Amino acid sequence: MEEMCGSGREYMNFCREDTIMAIIDKIIAQAKSNVKHIVLPEGEETRNIQAARKIADAGIAKLTVLGDPEKVKAVAAETNTCLCGIEIVDPKTSEKAASYASALYELRKAKGMTEEEAARKVQDPMFYGVMMVKMGDADGLVSGAIHSTGDMLRPALQIIKCKPGIKTVSSCFMMESPIEEYGVMIFSDCAVIPNPTAEELANIAVAAAESARTLAGIEPKVAMLSFSTKGSAKHDNVTKVQEATRLAREFAPELKLDGELQLDAAIVPSVGALKAPGSEVAGHANVLVFPDLQAGNIGYKLVQRFGKAEAYGPILQGIAKPCNDLSRGCSVDDIVATVAITAVQAQ
Ligand code: ACO
Numbered sequence: 579m580e581e582m583c584g585s586g587r588e589y590m591n592f593c594r595e596d597t598i599m600a601i602i603d604k605i606i607a608q609a610k611s612n613v614k615h616i617v618l619p620e621g622e623e624t625r626n627i628q629a630a631r632k633i634a635d636a637g638i639a640k641l642t643v644l645g646d647p648e649k650v651k652a653v654a655a656e657t658n659t660c661l662c663g664i665e666i667v668d669p670k671t672s673e674k675a676a677s678y679a680s681a682l683y684e685l686r687k688a689k690g691m692t693e694e695e696a697a698r699k700v701q702d703p704m705f706y707g708v709m710m711v712k713m714g715d716a717d718g719l720v721s722g723a724i725h726s727t728g729d730m731l732r733p734a735l736q737i738i739k740c741k742p743g744i745k746t747v748s749s750c751f752m753m754e755s756p757i758e759e760y761g762v763m764i765f766s767d768c769a770v771i772p773n774p775t776a777e778e779l780a781n782i783a784v785a786a787a788e789s790a791r792t793l794a795g796i797e798p799k800v801a802m803l804s805f806s807t808k809g810s811a812k813h814d815n816v817t818k819v820q821e822a823t824r825l826a827r828e829f830a831p832e833l834k835l836d837g838e839l840q841l842d843a844a845i846v847p848s849v850g851a852l853k854a855p856g857s858e859v860a861g862h863a864n865v866l867v868f869p870d871l872q873a874g875n876i877g878y879k880l881v882q883r884f885g886k887a888e889a890y891g892p893i894l895q896g897i898a899k900p901c902n903d904l905s906r907g908c909s910v911d912d913i914v915a916t917v918a919i920t921a922v923q924a925q
Contacts, residue, residue: 600754601752601754601762601794601888601890602754602888602890602915602918604795605793605915605918605919605922606636606638606914606915606918608918608922608925609638609639609917609918609921609922609925610636610637610638612925613637613638613639613640613921614639614640614717614718614920614921614924614925615639615640615641615642615715615716615717615718616633616639616640616641616642616716616717616718616719616720616917616920616921616924617641617642617643617644617707617710617711617716617718617719617720618630618641618642618643618644618707618719618720618721618913618917619644619703619704619706619707619719619721620644620645620703620721620722620723620724620725621643621644621645621650621666621703622645622646622649622650622653623653623723623724624653624656624657625723625908625909625910625913626643626723626913627643627650627653627654627657627659627661628657628659628910629910629911629913629914629917630643630661630664631659631660631661631664632910632911632914633914633917633918634662634663634664636914638914638917638918638921639917639918639920639921641663641664641665641917642664642665642666642667642710642716643664643665643666643667644666644667644668644669644703644706644707645666645668645703646668646670647666647668650666651666667706669700669701669702669703669705669706670701672706674710674713674715675697675700675701675706676697677713678700678706678709678710678713679693679696679697679699679700680693680696681709681712681713682696682699682700682705682709682737683696685712685737686736686737689736704721704725704729704730704733705733705737707719707721708733708734708737708738708901709737711738711899711900711901712737712738712899717899717900717921717924718899718900718901718902718920718921718923718924719734719900719901719902719920720901720902720904720913720916720917720920721901721902721903721904722902722903722904722905722906722908723904723906723908723913724906726906727769727892727903730901730903731770731894731903734747734894734897734901735747735897738897738898738899738901739897739898740896740897740898741896741897741898742898744781744785744896745777745778745781746771746774746778746781746782746785746896747770747894747895747896747897748766748767748770748771748774748778748781748782748785748786748894748895748896749766749767749768749769749770749891749892749893749894749895749903750764750765750766750767750768750785750786750789750891750892750893750895751764751765751766751768751769751878751889751890751891751892751893752764752789752793752794752889752890752891752893752919753765753878753881753882753887753888753889753890754887754888754890755881755885755887756885756886756887757885760845760887761864762794762796762864763794763863763864763865763866764786764787764789764790764793764794764796764798764864764865764866765866765868765874765877765878765881766782766783766785766786766789766865766866766867766868766874766895767782767786767867767868767871767874768868768871768874768875768877768878768891768892769871769874769875769891769892769903770871770892770894771871772870772871772872773870773871774822774869774870774871775818776818776819776821776822776825777822777825779802779818779819779822779825779826779867779869780822780823780825780826780828780829781829781896782867783800783802783822783826783830783833783835783865783867784826784829784830784833785895785896786798786800786865786867786895787800787830787833787835787865788895789893789895790864790865792922792923793893793919793922793923796864797834798833798834798864798865799834799835799858799859799862799863799864799865800826800833800834800835800836800859800863800865800867801835801836801837801839801843801844801845801859801860801863801865801866801867802819802822802823802826802835802836802837802838802839802867802869803819803837803838803839803840803841803844803866803867803868803869803873804816804819804837804838804839804840804869805840806819806838806840807838807839807840807843807853807854808838808839808853808854810840810853815869816838818869819837819838819869820837820838822837822867823835823836823837823838834858834859835859836854836857836858836859836860836863837867839853839854839857839859839860839863840853841866843860843861844859844860844861844863844866845861845862845863845866846861847861847862848861849861850862878891890915890916890919893919893923899924900920900923900924901920902916902919902920902923904916
């Protein structure tokens with residue numbers, strides 16, 4: 579079956595021919611420069627298997643897929659996909675299951691988990707995959723083609739937890755606009771915290787700025803978005819964003835960050851100069867922090883659908899080790915891109 583394998587060169591050509599994917603090409607190149615080990619818990623699913631082939635061929639990551647080997651092989655055979663170079667682990671028969679179960683029990687016994695429950699949980703590929711990352715047997719995890727966002731996030735939040743010094747895991751989307759003046763921007767939080775407090779919103783802003791630097795390679799200018807600019811409207815929701823702006827400045831005094839700003843004041847130079855004169859962010863923001871998940875989730879989809887921007891994410895930020903979610907409507911190339919992003923986060 580060796581001849582069925584493609585090559586990394588083919589994948590890169592495929593990217594360039596199909597869409598403008600400059601930022602993802604850069605991320606793929608970075609992932610290849612220092613190869614990390616990523617686990618795909620949804621190994622019995624067709625798109626995961628096809629993506630695994632492309633990732634292995636392009637040398638983007640070392641891969642382990644989880645599942646019953648017979649089922650994984652049957653799924654691969656349906657699409658004539660070669661599994662060479664891809665490790666398959668069955669959580670139900672793995673020799674590591676017992677040690678993962680005892681580590682999981684130690685981590686969660688204070689929350690009421692019993693030894694029997696821990697042994698049962700690690701047979702679930704989602705939990706087994708998270709334990710691989712926790713125990714250092716993989717550098718990162720990508721899942722969500724068949725799990726809901728909540729079902730994917732909960733084990734990661736419970737077991738892997740926040741980076742030291744960070745109190746809140748959140749997410750961002752890397753948006754690549756076809757409009758040159760906007761280019762690559764970070765939108766946050768669009769997937770995790772439904773109704774953040776002012777402190778959580780400040781944490782989201784600081785984490786999004788770090789994502790801008792490490793993933794998008796841009797120097798962050800952070801706008802704390804609202805329906806008000808600099809007190810133009812009065813409402814509890816505006817007060818929350820003002821308080822978050824104050825806290826974010828306290829948490830990261832060196833950061834270029836301003837708020838509260840309306841979207842046009844944040845990204846249109848003439849409006850920014852008019853509504854927030856003297857601001858070093860207004861009119862030039864490249865990191866947009868939304869006041870809550872309704873605004874963030876709707877906002878990124880508007881830009882993706884009406885603005886024809888590429889949307890990469892949700893990318894978890896603030897988590898101790900990289901775990902990323904997929905949309906259940908994801909394509910094979912979305913999985914490839916998410917694995918590359920996860921691998922770069924692991925570097
Ligand atoms: N940061 C850090 N830890 C967290 C966070 C967070 N943001 N949220 C929950 N936790 C921790 C809790 O402290 C808890 O830890 P513990 O058990 O050790 O005490 C654990 O995670 C579970 O917490 P719960 O409160 O029981 O979890 P909850 O049921 O609230 O689920 C979740 C958390 C999954 C993130 C939830 O907030 C959620 O569903 N968010 C929305 C997800 C979603 O549907 N997004 C939109 C779709 S995605 C898209 O369109 C791209």
